[in-house]
Amino acid sequence: MWSTRPxxxxxxxxxxxVLLLRYNLEAEGxxxxxxSRGDEAxxxxxxxxxxxxxxxxxxxxxxxxxxxxxxxxxxxxxxxxIIMLTARGEEAxxxxxxxxxxxxxxxxxxxxxxxxxxxxxxxxxxKPGESAEVLKFGDMELDRAQHRVRRGGRELRLGPxxxxxxxxxxxxxxxxxxREQLLDRVWGRxxxxxxxxxxVHVGRLRRALGDTEPDPIRTVRGxxxxxxxxxxx
Ligand code: CA
Numbered sequence: 489m490w491s492t493r494p495x496x497x498x499x500x501x502x503x504x505x506v507l508l509l510r511y512n513l514e515a516e517g518x519x520x521x522x523x524s525r526g527d528e529a530x531x532x533x534x535x536x537x538x539x540x541x542x543x544x545x546x547x548x549x550x551x552x553x554x555x556x557x558x559x560x561x562x563x564x565x566x567x568x569x570i571i572m573l574t575a576r577g578e579e580a581x582x583x584x585x586x587x588x589x590x591x592x593x594x595x596x597x598x599x600x601x602x603x604x605x606x607x608x609x610x611x612x613x614x615k616p617g618e619s620a621e622v623l624k625f626g627d628m629e630l631d632r633a634q635h636r637v638r639r640g641g642r643e644l645r646l647g648p649x650x651x652x653x654x655x656x657x658x659x660x661x662x663x664x665x666x667r668e669q670l671l672d673r674v675w676g677r678x679x680x681x682x683x684x685x686x687x688v689h690v691g692r693l694r695r696a697l698g699d700t701e702p703d704p705i706r707t708v709r710g711x712x713x714x715x716x717x718x719x720x721x
Pocket of ligand 1: 500501502544545546547
């Protein structure tokens, strides 16, 4: 998915949230570092600038908002992509947060797929060309920016979950994923859904791709699903 692994620094003091973010960002192919205090995060950024900073608003020793302000004042970090994390109720401070120079802002509790989508979007904006906007596989084309899928030039209608599922499979062609892995990576780890849900959406995706054409999705008995590499060959 990335030509180089993006380095992401998580500055957050809530351990369960750190674990959830780390797990999902690493699954996304990112290299993750963690700071649980504001001053620690500042030191880490000074030592080596990450590709993106996920910054909690309320941090011990140095608040996220003060750290953001300081980072924007230094030339080396004036353009560092920063996403602020904040608890509900701090919404009123949103304007202040953006004025301080955060690029994006997300309210807790958030959905992991949404956060990942924002991280991807911000990394793409910061480093155009790092992550392909259009994924291609055989006669299929998926345009991430326009949220469109074509097969053999014909536009397909996909629901949001089917789109994410196909996007994920097209980013990892040939690899077999279990239902559990697909739930983690497409739905996010904080949701608890029956694994059969995956089968339902794979079924819908197959129908949307066209029942009569060769099926690009391979069911691996006892293991899960993959995008069939022989299909694109
Ligand atoms: Ca906090």
